Amino acid sequence: MKPISDYNDYRLYIRDFYEERKLMTGLSWRGFNKMAGYASPRFLKLVCDGKSKLSSVGAIRLAKVMGLSKVQSSYFLALVSYCNTSVERRKQVAYEHMQAIAKDEKVRIVGDDAYDYYKDWWNPILRELAPRVAVAIPAKIASLFYENVSSEDVRKSLDFMVQAGFLKKNKKSYVQTDKAILGSSEKIPKAIRNMHKQMAFFAEKAVDNFSVSDRNFSGMTLSVNRAAYDQIVNELDSCRKKIAAIVSAAEECDRIYRLNLQLFPVTKEIEK
Template identity: 45%
Template sequence: MKPIIEYQDYHTFLSDYYEERKRTSAFSWREFAKIAGFVSPSYLKDVCGGKTNLSKVTMGRVAKAIGLVGHEVTYFEAMVQFGNAKTDEAKKKFLEQMHSIALDHKVRIIDKDAFEYYDTWKNPVVRELAPLMPGAMPGDIAKACAQDVSALDVRRSLQFLERAGFLKQVQENVYVQTEKSVEGSKEGLPLAIRSMHRAMGNLAVDSLNRFTPDVRNVTGITMGINREAYERIVLELEECRKKITAIADECNDITQVYRLNLQLFPLSKEVTKGKEAKDE
């Protein structure tokens, strides 16, 4: 079984723990629950299956029951609270705690690079700009950005992108992009991407005043649809995104970095005719 600090989903961790114990002994869900002090013999089975969650009270009992000590307990408690958190802000807080513990114990979690990459709009922009400006100093790249950014910010971004393997310096101040994509766990990566979406959404709002209509295109439509129509529209948006990506890939003489946001979101609750709106 992997060390606990290589897990980010406590349901999976507990399930693996149970399977390991069962493989090496006559272990049962009833015995597992009894050791942890639960009346229901199926409670921990439901937790492992994702049907229910541990609480702040029960996570300590489970940690003790499976023999966690020291930093393992702290990591497990952060992992439980990460899994149970309802907001991105809370999830990020507990995931950062997990990263800190993992790094202190010499374990590198790839989500750290994902979070740092998506933590600011500067990283994706610098990754695109730097190869277009061979020989450019950080200050030159900063001046080429449409948004306000300092030379120090660009220098830090370049250092991160090179260290994480997103850019490769082939000569002094000459960079090429690598084929590396941003990778992460199924728990952590969506959280990091949502952070970037928020930042890019703010830049989109700012673009309304910063740029003239001839260099930016902002349109929208407010419409009434049902679930079937929503799913059809999502498929069309995905096909559109693929076509736009293909056009960009065919562009060899790149002169500028753009961002395209595709946004489709509800402006009302679901309404059934003749009835009140549902509370989700």
């Protein structure tokens, strides 16, 4: 499902949300309406068909049902206002609000510079860390890493990310040009695989190196078929996007974490 900031019609977003959940969980219009607090089993379908409108109160309620983050909910409410009003001035105000939120929540899809960005494990960490250091001197930044990284590597990485547009230099400090970066595994499979291996190794060390108050590990061993696997992958992808939204909304962050989402086979396929 596309990011909510890609939508200019809340009806299309609701329909896409419903169709995705219908495919994944068997959700019906009746069930969807019940979850949203509507007595009519057809109301939301009528909304999506353009035969009814969602009120502002209903939009707030539905945003919670769809599990939208605070920022995503703000965009959704502005989207409802934009689509429902016929007053040009109100429509313009709502649209400008939508644009501001979309810009703030912009996700950069790494393309030509992807390999260089992902080939060194410290680049994603440094991109989060550098803007939070008041005086971003390479030696000082390097000292904040738990794993060994040289000040020269930090300097080269900062220069690369400024040149590639991932960071912007402001005198002695740095700012991010986008809120988040998502890599395309189709374009850069080797670099991302190497990154996953390195971060998995760090995760192994973290089990012993950090107290349970500073790290969270959990796992499940599951019996699945292909359909269940695909559904789980979709849920993990949705979860990752929600976490990205939480992080984008957070202010005055004081530590950098790594989140690994892993799902892999531990046996061969069982012959029937």
